[in-house]
Amino acid sequence: QQQVKQSPQSLIVQKGGISIINCAYENTAFDYFPWYQQFPGKGPALLIAIRPDVSEKKEGRFTISFNKSAKQFSLHIMDSQPGDSATYFCAAEQAGTALIFGKGTTLSVSS
Amino acid sequence: GAGVSQSPSNKVTEKGKDVELRCDPISGHTALYWYRQSLGQGLEFLIYFQGNSAPDKSGLPSDRFSAERTGGSVSTLTIQRTQQEDSAVYLCASSRDRYGYTFGSGTRLTVV
Numbered sequence: 001q002q003q004v005k006q007s008p009q010s011l012i013v014q015k016g017g018i019s020i021i022n023c024a025y026e027n028t029a030f031d032y033f034p035w036y037q038q039f040p041g042k043g044p045a046l047l048i049a050i051r052p053d054v055s056e057k058k059e060g061r062f063t064i065s066f067n068k069s070a071k072q073f074s075l076h077i078m079d080s081q082p083g084d085s086a087t088y089f090c091a092a093e094q095a096g097t098a099l100i101f102g103k104g105t106t107l108s109v110s111s
Numbered sequence: 112g113a114g115v116s117q118s119p120s121n122k123v124t125e126k127g128k129d130v131e132l133r134c135d136p137i138s139g140h141t142a143l144y145w146y147r148q149s150l151g152q153g154l155e156f157l158i159y160f161q162g163n164s165a166p167d168k169s170g171l172p173s174d175r176f177s178a179e180r181t182g183g184s185v186s187t188l189t190i191q192r193t194q195q196e197d198s199a200v201y202l203c204a205s206s207r208d209r210y211g212y213t214f215g216s217g218t219r220l221t222v223v
Binding site for chain 1: 154210
């Protein structure tokens with residue numbers, strides 16, 4: 001039973017373009033939704049996170065859009081750069097438990 | 112230390128042997144997590160320690176897997192009678208609260 005579904009599995013974007021990664025969840029008790037970025041040989045690192053009381057959060061070129069009624073959230077990377085090439089994981093959590101991660105999206109930004 | 116430290120970084124073991132993987136969390140972080148990362152499978156939750164509470168072991172895939180956390184700090188994940196399907200990267204993370212896990216770089220386990 002996959003609690004957090006992430007798509008696409010892989011994504012190729014041209015430099016300067018917009019990268020969009022989508023996630024859907026089923027458990028309405030989830031109340032914290034972070035995105036993690038992972039480079040080869042490294043552990044994932046927190047990129048940006050949102051709580052369900054807001055519909056959007058922006059930090060620099062990274063934006064999370066959150067749709068509570070649809071139980072979906074997405075990561076938008078504006079002006080994508082080759083340095084953004086990495087694997088991105090969405091995750092969700094309810095209080096008292098550990099994060100549940102999606103299966104990841106491998107992003108390649110071509111120069 | 113400044114980050115989460117995992118050792119060894121790589122481990123090759125023969126099928127049927129036991130292995131121990133170590134995690135040193137960030138000082139002061141009360142929560143510690145173990146995840147397994149297999150190719151194309153994302154991060155699979157294994158076990159979660161929070162302070163002195165009983166650990167959440169709901170993600171351990173079989174009774175061959177166990178973990179302990181001594182003195183609220185260092186944790187050891189033990190896999191007994193390793194199988195080829197246990198080959199993966201084992202990641203440890205710690206956090207001060209529920210927001211913002213800090214991950215180590217992982218232990219790559221290969222069972223031959």
